[in-house]
Amino acid sequence: MHKAEFDKFAEEYQTLHQKNIRLSGESTEFFAEYKIKDVFELLTTRVASYKPQQILDFGAGVGTSIPHFMKFFPEVSLTCLDVSEKSLDVGRSHFSGLANFQSFDGKCIPYPDNTFDLVFAACVFHHIPHAAHSGLLREWLRIIKPGGTAIIFEHNPLNPLTVNAVNTCPFDENAELIRGSLLRKELQRAGFQSVGLRYRLFVPGALRALRPLERWLHWCPVGAQYFVHATKP
Numbered sequence: 001m002h003k004a005e006f007d008k009f010a011e012e013y014q015t016l017h018q019k020n021i022r023l024s025g026e027s028t029e030f031f032a033e034y035k036i037k038d039v040f041e042l043l044t045t046r047v048a049s050y051k052p053q054q055i056l057d058f059g060a061g062v063g064t065s066i067p068h069f070m071k072f073f074p075e076v077s078l079t080c081l082d083v084s085e086k087s088l089d090v091g092r093s094h095f096s097g098l099a100n101f102q103s104f105d106g107k108c109i110p111y112p113d114n115t116f117d118l119v120f121a122a123c124v125f126h127h128i129p130h131a132a133h134s135g136l137l138r139e140w141l142r143i144i145k146p147g148g149t150a151i152i153f154e155h156n157p158l159n160p161l162t163v164n165a166v167n168t169c170p171f172d173e174n175a176e177l178i179r180g181s182l183l184r185k186e187l188q189r190a191g192f193q194s195v196g197l198r199y200r201l202f203v204p205g206a207l208r209a210l211r212p213l214e215r216w217l218h219w220c221p222v223g224a225q226y227f228v229h230a231t232k233p
Contacts (some may be wrong), residue, residue, distance in 0.1 A: 015058070028064065035122050035153050035227070036068035038200070042229060043118070043149065052117035056081055056109075056143070057099075059124030063091030066099050079116075081109065107135065114145045121152045123225070125183065126175045133178075137190035144232045150192060152229040154178060156199065162224045180226040184200035199223035 033213050041054065053076060057065055060080030078099040082088050090148050101222045104110055106128075119140050125133060140150050155162045157177035166175050180197045187195045201224035203210045217223065 014086055015086075015215055032122070033068045033071075034062040034200070035064055036072050038153075038198075038227065039118070039120060039151055040072040042151070049134050051171055052076060052149070054115045054116045054118075054145075055079070056111075056119045058109075058119055058140075059083075059127070060091065060099075060101075060123040061087045063095045063099065063101075065120075065122055066095045068089070070098055107132075107139075109139045109143055111143050113142050115143045117145055117148045119144055119150050120147075120171055123155055125152060126177050128176075130176055130178065133183075133186050134190060137186055137192075141191050146232055148232050149229060150187065150232070151229045152183060152187075153200075153225060155178065156180065156181060156221070156226050158221050159224045180221065180228060187228060187230045189195055191233070193233050195228060195230040197226060197228050199226045201225050 012229070051101075051122050052073065053075050055069065055073065055078050057078060057080045060066075060082050061084070063080055066078065066080065071075065079089065080091055080099045080101050080105055082101075083104060083106045085103050088103055091099070092101050102110065105226070123206070128136065137150075144150060155166055155175075155177055157163060157179055166177060180199065184197045198218040199221055200214070200218070202214050214223075219230070
């Protein structure tokens with residue numbers, strides 16, 4: 001994980017991200033909120049109304065997911081983890097009292113076994129060298145409670161608009177996109193079970209009235225993003 005890169009862009013992350021996604025017709029807030037809404041719907045309708053109490057936002061950056069976690073999971077204890085201290089400082093200044101902020105070395109997550117009910121990552125793993133994924137996912141397995149959930153959102157390398165957005169984004173200059181099918185296999189190899197894959201964001205903002213149709217397209221591997229979800233045995 002490239003700490004120096006994210007320290008460099010911490011103060012202007014929101015502005016750069018909004019500029020980069022302008023062709024989507026959506027805002028930074030839209031991309032942050034839809035992920036947490038998907039997490040909420042998955043946990044309340046597809047995993048027997050599982051209600052997490054301890055959530056880890058892995059690679060939380062400047063904390064763009066925090067207000068949305070507070071909206072959908074108002075009673076949860078949220079921890080934001082990142083390699084970039086400067087990003088965490090920005091998060092603290094904007095969301096003081098709403099989450100715990102913790103830095104780490106990019107390898108060993110500084111929490112005991114079986115700490116969290118849910119570990120979540122929003123477009124983080126493409127910033128991590130693929131060779132390091134297996135070790136980090138084993139760390140996830142270690143810190144998640146039995147029966148807890150792992151959810152990873154990522155950019156889809158099979159979508160040409162997504163690839164263009166990543167290739168032109170200043171803080172994605174060292175990105176290595178990963179296919180959903182491969183990330184699903186990595187979770188399985190790490191020891192997770194009930195691993196699922198869902199593709200998202202098929203319709204641009206200008207045609208958002210058609211988005212209810214996306215519920216029938218989660219199997220189609222051309223969505224702009226996807227998420228994998230899994231359970232610790």
